[in-house]
Amino acid sequence: MARDLKFYFYKAIKTPPQRLAREVVKRSLRLVKNRVVRYKDLNSAPSRGSKDKAKLFSFVNIANLDVSGVSPKVADNLIHMYMDHRYDLLGSGWVRVDYSVHPVGVEGYIYDMSPHLNQFDASGGWLEKLLLPNRWETSKKIWSHVSKGYVPIDWQFDYKSGFRWDTKKWYKEQEIGKYPGVDIKVPWELARMQHLPQMAIFSLIVPEKRRDLILEFKNQALDFICVNPVRMGVNWVCTMDVGIRAANLLLAYDLFKQIDEDQIIDGDFDAIFRNSMIEHGQFIVENQEWSEILTSNHYLANICGLLFVAAYLDRNETSDAWLAFAVQEMINEMNKQFYNDGTNFEASTCYHRLSAEMVVYSTALLFGVLEQKKEALTDYRVQGIKRLKKSDAQPFNLKRESNFFPQSYLSKLFYSGVFSRDITLPNGNVAQIGDNDSGRFLKLSPNGSLMSFDEAQRKYINLRAHNASLQPELFWDENHLNHGTVISAISGIFPDLSGAGGHFPLEASMVRELGRGKTVVSPVALEQRKVSLPQMPELKYTSCKEFEFENDLTEGISSYAYPEFGGFLIKSNQMYLFVMAGGNGQNGNAGHTHNDKLSFELAVAGENIFSDPGAYLYTPMPERRNFFRSIRSHNTIQTADGEQNDELTLFSMKDQSRCYLLERTDFSLKVCCKYKNTFHVREFVVERRKLVIKDACNLPFEANWERSAQHSNGYGKLSERKV
Structure with a gap:
């Protein structure tokens, strides 16, 4: 408090x-307003929804998707996991998520709150134990369309810690961060439904499983809808997740509907599903994560989710207004959240990927919308949605279809892909700067590696409490640091990036399908903001550190600068050096930044010498989060001033640091960081077989060359650093 x-x-x-x-x-x-809505939700029967038989639009021809980059072995493995309701999310290990899970806990914290249900009658009587009486009739009718023998998923459960949220409680009264080890992100992540489009894609690779996969999609969608009434329980707490869920459900529906030869997805399902999408859209409009003070990746997800809902729904007064508003706000947020050099304002490379992913798929969908329902963007009414502008005041241009988006929008989108390409290490991963919550918008190509569970357990500390007999023999380990999929997706609009993201052709083909094949010539870079240098005091405290190598570090050397993000790179055939010298992100809110100014990642001859320790966890372990984002976890210097930016909350810091580029060549980099009373200048000089790092400061300091004992390459994942 x-x-x-x-x-x-x-x-x-x-x-x-x-x-x-x-x-x-x-x-x-x-x-x-909340008090009125809460009373109705807790005491009144829900609306029966529309009986309109209008069909949803389709934007993707599934036959045109390029699945050549998806391994049949991996697809088969993941099909088995998803059909068995096993999920490995946020470091959980592959756990079957039902109503009788026995959790392993999180760093010793275990809660036994599963309802331990194992009887699921066709009449839906079991739902009475989970839902308020005013929800029974509607939810039982939905459950009646689920296949006999289907075992439901417990969508309210943090199956890592064993804590369970309550669908009898209103969404704004759910508890967050109150109990140690409990992570609300676990049910949120599962309820994003990102495995459903993957299941549709896998049906192309393993066609003999197609019918089972279609049926599983139908059952899981109905399962979620019947036990997650709108505004009740944990999965309506965060509008960001509502938006991502809507996009994934709609895309999965679009793909599965085309290959459903047996009409498993029937008219009754269509009506239930369509009503649910309307509820998702209405919820997003009424619960926008918008503030005049700050909007971030959360609001961007709201808008992109609403765009998918409005695009797929048939045209009417409501969906037309939603569509126009989503387009308006997406262009506005691109202007606010992406810098002119293409980088994202979250001060995190992984949040850059998340936001770029949301924008590229939504942009492609908009190109498709312009072919199918362009008139919706001129014929809409502004009543009912705050901040929705009239058509003649919009930032988009309907008169010239080739110039629908502002030039700055397209430039930022293109260079967001260039940035991800440039920061990629030789091993295919990116430098991990700032927070990493493993967040994605759409997961299409599996991106990771198969290993034995024994190997996985040796690699990850977070898996060591698991009973090996309950884990699969082949363990799929998702790679959250390889951003090849988003680069490929962006190349679907900008062919100049083709091939830069590695072998992920599926993403490029999906973007081409959503956008009806629309491509754009790579735009010119925008002018970057000018920053005046500070007046420097006397820097009388100095040190020098030399790292010697057998390899020639200068062969093929070049440098890259992203000054608005604060990322500076020197790369050669044998060396990769990324230096963080940027702002705190989110217009100073610093929600996902770390105290990592003038720290660096270094790899030589493909071996990581210094790498950022990651983020590990958020609300379940506040003290662990603060350690991972602290100055002592990064290879910069420490003075009597302590942290570069003092903590306010788990998702904010005081905006106390400023970084500046002083000099840059292909062989050297000189940067400065000013915070509180500290002026720190760090210079990197690349010689043939040596990297020299010189530090100068106005205060006595200690340089931190020790590597963190633990490393997190994705949210909830923890490994011991190799010495």
Whole structure:
């Protein structure tokens, strides 16, 4: 509570008075509205939904998808996992998620809150144990369409810790971060439904499983809808996840519907599914993660999810307005959240991938929309949606279809792919800067490696509590640091990037299908902002560190600069050096940045010498999160000033540091970081077989050359650093 008060006080004094007053009024009105909605949700029977038989649009011809990069062995392995309701999410290990899970716990914290249900009658009587009475009739009718023998998934369960949220509680009253080891992201991640489009794609690779996969999609979708009434339980808490779920459900439906020769996905399912998508769209509109003070990747996910819903629904007054609003806001957010050099403002390479992924698939879908329902963007009515502009005031251009998007939009999208390409190490991974919650918008190509569970257990500390007999012999380990899929997706619009993302042709073909084959000539780079250098005090404390290698570090050397993100690279045939010298992101909110200024990643001859330790966990272990994002976890210097940016909450810091580029050549880099009373200048000089790092500071300092004992290459995943 004290931390929250400190955060709100800090933000209040940083916010202009008029804007702060507007925010207070809006929050007060929202509280009143919430009380009315809550009463209805807890006491009234839900709307029966529309009986309209209108069909959803289709944007992808599944026969045109290039699945040549998907391994049949991996596809078969994941089909078996998904059909058995096993999921490895956020470091969980492959766990069967039902109503009788026995969790292994998170670092010793275990909660036994499973309802331990194992009887699921066709009449749906079991639902009475989970839902409020006013939801029984509707949910039982939905359950009646589920196949006999199907075992439902417990969508409310953190199957890592064993904590369970309650579908009898209103969505705004669910607990977050209250109990140690408990992670609300686990049910959220599962309920994003990102395995469903993958299942549709796998049906092309393993056609003998096609009918089973279609049936499984239908059952899982109905299962979720019947036990997750809108605004009840954990899976409506975060609008970001609602948006991502809607996009994945719609894409999976689009793909499966085309290959459903036996009409498993029948008219009754269509009606239930369509009503659910309308509920998702309405929820997003009414629960936008928007603030006049700050919007971030969460709001971007809201808008992209709404775009998918509005695009796939038949045209009517509501869906037309949703579509126009989504397009308007996507262009606005691209302007706010991406810099002119193509990088994202979250100060994190992995959040850059997440946001770029949302934008590229949504942009492609918009190209498809312009062919199928272009008139919706001129004929809509503005009533009912706050901030929706009239058609003649929109940032998009319908008069010239070839120039629908502003030039800055397309430039930022193209260079977002160039950035991901440039920061890729020889092993195919990217430098891990800032937070990494393993977040994705669409997961299409499997990206990782198969290994024995014994190998996985030796590699990951978080798997060591698992009973090997309950884990699959072949363990699929997803790689969260390879960004080849998003580069490939962007190349579907900008062919100049073709091949830069490795062997992931599926993503490029999906983007081409969504966008009806629309491609764009690579735009020119935009002018970057100018930054004036600070006045430097005397830097009388210095040190020099030399790293010697047998390889020639200078052969094929070149440098790359992304000053708005603060990423500077020197790469050669044998060396990769990434230096972080940027801002705190999110316009100073610093929600996903680390105290990593002037730290670096270094690889020589394909071997990682220094790499960022990652992020590990968020709310389940606040002290662990703070350690992983602290200055002592990064190879920079420490002075008496302590942290470069002091913590406010788990998702904010004080905006106290500033970084500057002083000099750059292909062989050297000189950068500066100023925070509190500290001025730190670090210079990197590449010689033939040597990397020299020189530090200078106005205060006594200690350089941290020790590598963190533990490393996290994805959310919830933890391994011991190799010495």
